[in-house]
Amino acid sequence: METIVSAEIRPRVSATGPKKVADAAAEGSGAAPAGISTRGLNPLLLGVIPSREAFQESSHYPILVTNSPFIEGKQVIDGNSSYTENIEGINTRVMDFESEVTYGKLRIDIRSVKSTRPGFFDGKKRFVEVAVQAQFKRECKTDSLCIGQELQNDVALPVWMRQVLLNTAAKAFSSTTRVEVEGTPRYFMNPVLAACQLINVSRPGEEPTLEDAKEDVRLMLPKAVDSHGNPLPSEKRRKWCDVPANVCSASYKPGLVYTFKFWQHYADFGDYRLSVGWLNLDLSVFMNRFPMQLTVKDVDSNTYAFSVLVWHERLVYGAGAKGLEAGAAAAQLGGGSGGGGGGPGVGSRLFAGMGRMLGGGK
Template identity: 45%
Template sequence: MRVETDIFSGRVEIHLKGLKTTQQGMFQGKKRFFQIACQGKFKRAVDADALCMGQEFVKPGNAPPWVGEVVLKAASKVFSSSTHVNVQSRLPYFMNPVINVSCDKDAPHDMWAAKEDMRLFSSDTADKSGQPKRRRKWCDNPKNLEGLTLSPDHTYTFHIWQHLIDFSSYKLSVGGLVNIDLAAALSAQPLQLTCKDIKGGQYLFSCLVWHERLLYDDATAEAGATLASRFSSVGSGLAGMLGFGAKPAA
């Protein structure tokens, strides 16, 4: 699809695993539930540490707010040292910086063929021989992104994926040890594929992902209430184990 927002002009291609329309071979040999390619130009400079991909939540889930905070902060430790979590915002969010693949001075090239090369973004992303080095570990240090911007002068290509949320079943799976029904846990709100400048409050793109299981019947609503109760009963122990010190409200 074409994307034209206040801060970005370009195109986005989204692939979800497990659907009838999923292209065969797109996920072959990969432990991913979605893959996104995005390419285009920014209309203004954007702070590198502020351009993030993740979830915003428009309404509370089926668990006390303090439990949600514990879960999101625990998840941030798994994802990245650069993860942003804000449960006090008007739209609470869980976001990870999106700095990857390539930036180019010249005309756009095929999105999926783009190779990881951020040397135009920062000379520190080159190795001793001047060749591009792996960007992920470098960007995982928040200090490396401080003061850097995404420039309107370049064409950027982003590849974004994750392996925890299965959109086809609407469930979260962590290493086969934790499996959560997100339809119940999130109180039937849609998941998002959202890329946003969290400092400027403007979107690169934002897509809501709906599932037929979000159309609640009484049995599903009851399951959500049961899930909330289970979250509350284990939340104190989880908070202590993770060192957050969270306690349920009186």
């Protein structure tokens, strides 16, 4: 079996202690909705799964966006700190936010839902765009601040798929990617500097608006310039920052304003599907009732700059619930170390797609 050299595997710190579980339960009903199986469900989700009525009433139907209960400490977005209330500002306005790590402004646009801005996605392939303008409350290492996806629920994955995941991660992700496929959570995390399509670093009072921000990281990385001293274009900056030696001496510090934009065109939040080439995957089944996330995380400290959960009606009450038992049975059938359960070719394309969904596209 091929040796993994580029994917870095780190120990995790649990965010599901008794107090955290009690806090999450207090926000919601304290129990999963009637008829929802709790097998493999993370305890923090038991009391915060949206009801059918909540989806039907959501201004973002068929999705509902909430603060994540997996955050240590409080997070407030658009005046909302609840784990169960819909964040109404999605698709409609720039929102103030604050977490244990950062504070500033946040705009989230999601395609193909009830609240999608008319014309915003015209001429663009992307399914979601996130714009963040923030100051840091404390210093964060460049290789630790990441965007990505976490899976906090238990999932029965065959051995061959775990092997394929690790080997594919070494090829499909940037060399600075962090990957964890054992235990909870499992995750794919890409450093912000190597993943975001736009980054601007400014002094307070000189920062651009979210709409007018231009690529420029010279205040943070003075060597990230072309031969004329101008800021590197976004794609060149991403490649330059994917070399650890280029960024190891830098960090995110209080006293500067950081503007980030990232988007992707592989995971459709409105339809809850992942499409990569010939592969079209129903995420409502694959995610085992755990919602997709929009997350920026300081991985080393297990704290979040911000994190929201994007629930989809089908995830809880549609194909996801109906396909759960079938998915578990298929995983058991594919549990051999060879190419069973669809063969490593399928897994390779699946997880390569998950890697690419973290960034890229128009």
